Amino acid sequence: LSARGQLIHRTSDPAQRKEKEVAEVETVINDYISRELVRDPSLLPLADGTSLLETGILDSLSLLRLVVYLEERFGVALSDTDLLPENFSSVNAICGYIRVRQPGKQAAAHG
Amino acid sequence: VDFSLSAEQRKLTEAAAGFARGKLNEDLAKREAAGEFPWDAWRACADFGIQGLPVPVELGGAGSDVLTTALVMEALGYGCRDNGLLFSLNAQMWSVELPLVIFGTPEQQRAYLPGLVSGKVIGGHAMTEPSSGSDALHMRSRAERRGDSYVLNGAKQYITNAPVADLLLVYAAVADRPGLAGLSTFLVDVSTPGVVVSGGFEKMGLRTSPMGEVALSGCRVPAASRLGPEGAGMAVFNSSMEWERSCLFASAAGAMRRQLEECVAYPRSREQFGQPIGNFQAVAGKLADMYVRLEAARLLIYRVAWLKQQGRSAPAEAAAAKLFTSEAWVRTSQDAIQTHGAWGYLKDAGIERDLRDAIASTIYSGTSEIQRVVLGRMLGL
Numbered sequence: 001l002s003a004r005g006q007l008i009h010r011t012s013d014p015a016q017r018k019e020k021e022v023a024e025v026e027t028v029i030n031d032y033i034s035r036e037l038v039r040d041p042s043l044l045p046l047a048d049g050t051s052l053l054e055t056g057i058l059d060s061l062s063l064l065r066l067v068v069y070l071e072e073r074f075g076v077a078l079s080d081t082d083l084l085p086e087n088f089s090s091v092n093a094i095c096g097y098i099r100v101r102q103p104g105k106q107a108a109a110h111g
Numbered sequence: 112v113d114f115s116l117s118a119e120q121r122k123l124t125e126a127a128a129g130f131a132r133g134k135l136n137e138d139l140a141k142r143e144a145a146g147e148f149p150w151d152a153w154r155a156c157a158d159f160g161i162q163g164l165p166v167p168v169e170l171g172g173a174g175s176d177v178l179t180t181a182l183v184m185e186a187l188g189y190g191c192r193d194n195g196l197l198f199s200l201n202a203q204m205w206s207v208e209l210p211l212v213i214f215g216t217p218e219q220q221r222a223y224l225p226g227l228v229s230g231k232v233i234g235g236h237a238m239t240e241p242s243s244g245s246d247a248l249h250m251r252s253r254a255e256r257r258g259d260s261y262v263l264n265g266a267k268q269y270i271t272n273a274p275v276a277d278l279l280l281v282y283a284a285v286a287d288r289p290g291l292a293g294l295s296t297f298l299v300d301v302s303t304p305g306v307v308v309s310g311g312f313e314k315m316g317l318r319t320s321p322m323g324e325v326a327l328s329g330c331r332v333p334a335a336s337r338l339g340p341e342g343a344g345m346a347v348f349n350s351s352m353e354w355e356r357s358c359l360f361a362s363a364a365g366a367m368r369r370q371l372e373e374c375v376a377y378p379r380s381r382e383q384f385g386q387p388i389g390n391f392q393a394v395a396g397k398l399a400d401m402y403v404r405l406e407a408a409r410l411l412i413y414r415v416a417w418l419k420q421q422g423r424s425a426p427a428e429a430a431a432a433k434l435f436t437s438e439a440w441v442r443t444s445q446d447a448i449q450t451h452g453a454w455g456y457l458k459d460a461g462i463e464r465d466l467r468d469a470i471a472s473t474i475y476s477g478t479s480e481i482q483r484v485v486l487g488r489m490l491g492l
Contacts, residue, residue: 036491053290053291053292054289054290058291059291060291060345060348060349061484061485061488061489062488063345063349064349064424064426064485064488064489065426065488065489065491067424067426068424068426068427068489071423071424077421077422077423077424078424079422080213080214080346080349080350081213081214081339081343081346082346083345083346083349083350084339084340084342084343084346085291085292085342085345086292086342089292
């Protein structure tokens with residue numbers, strides 16, 4: 001079972017399903033960063049819009065760890081050229097990036 | 112898991128080892144003592160196709176897959192005793208050519224890759240500064256955008272190939288973007304006004320691989336020379352370090368294989384107390400340990416090469432391969448001297464050179480200590 005298969009809980013209503021999927025991606029990534037990468041407890045709970053770079057949550061090493069987690073959890077291969085600050089600036093930014101990179105999503109995005 | 116080499120890989124590695132033995136070791140003792148860069152050997156490597164191995168065919172290279180490239184570099188390390196030459200080659204291939212292949216625009220690739228592949232252009236990776244190395248966030252070099260150009264100011268040190276380089280990948284922080292978001296990379300021709308390269312560091316080992324300092328003072332480069340977007344510096348750096356840690360040490364594994372073979376030959380012919388010294392368990396045990404280190408290093412390198420070929424991120428595997436192989440090479444080099452006794456300690460034997468070269472491998476591309484930090488962080492510590 002892929003990571004994505006575990007992540008997405010299917011509902012009959014496409015709109016509801018989409019909303020739940022979006023919320024769950026955010027939750028999974030926020031949970032991982034909060035649990036594994038945040039070293040300063042005063043930054044918790046972590047808002048999805050909080051800057052991960054300015055707060056120092058992400059540095060060059062924690063970024064590498066996050067990349068490996070994202071590849072395994074969401075079944076995506078992250079290109080070296082995509083490891084840009086804007087793609088990892090916040091939980092929201094990471095989620096937006098992951099959605100584009102997930103298998104099937106790229107094809108959909110490109111029609 | 113299939114560990115067998117293809118017929119093509121076998122042919123290529125045998126050819127590379129033969130080429131290295133025949134063409135790359137000439138006058139090594141003299142060149143090493145003088146600290147001379149081997150220009151002829153560099154060009155011979157280009158003619159053989161070494162510098163072009165990881166570069167796609169459409170960009171002038173051989174387009175070899177990662178594992179095949181690592182196998183060829185291992186064969187080169189086996190046949191070539193000039194570890195300095197191999198280090199310079201690897202430094203260019205993994206931290207100059209690959210960033211160009213991965214991040215370069217078609218114009219940048221056309222401008223530099225054919226020269227790098229043909230041996231006519233030499234590249235260096237200018238990251239380290241007097242006050243920062245692996246800690247890139249504290250880099251002091253600055254890039255200030257002025258219209259269609261950037262003005263670079265700063266100082267780089269311990270830059271491999273700098274004294275012979277035509278092209279430098281220079282890292283600098285863009286003035287108005289803080290922290291990681293501002294770190295950027297620039298392709299800088301050494302002939303650009305404002306670039307001053309000094310060299311001539313007297314090194315313990317890798318003496319045929321020149322190392323220098325780079326001063327950037329009001330160095331104006333076109334905006335088109337930026338590699339990747341503004342803020343891509345950390346991505347470029349992480350990418351090139353992962354490639355380097357994954358593949359550079361294949362050459363060290365090749366050297367360890369050569370050392371093992373020579374160490375097996377010597378105790379079979381050297382006699383003490385009426386028998387070959389290889390009959391003594393203390394000697395045989397050293398060789399057994401050398402064998403285990405070699406095989407373990409190869410497995411780590413082959414696996415990380417395979418992961419990279421799959422397009423997977425492999426920071427932990429690359430750090431493990433680098434850490435283990437470099438430290439194994441130091442131990443094996445010590446054991447090679449010990450196995451040969453007094454002869455091994457003499458410069459004329461050429462055995463001690465490997466130890467001086469191997470020690471550097473625990474420092475460059477991130478020290479052993481940094482690799483352990485990386486691994487600790489990857490383990491969640």
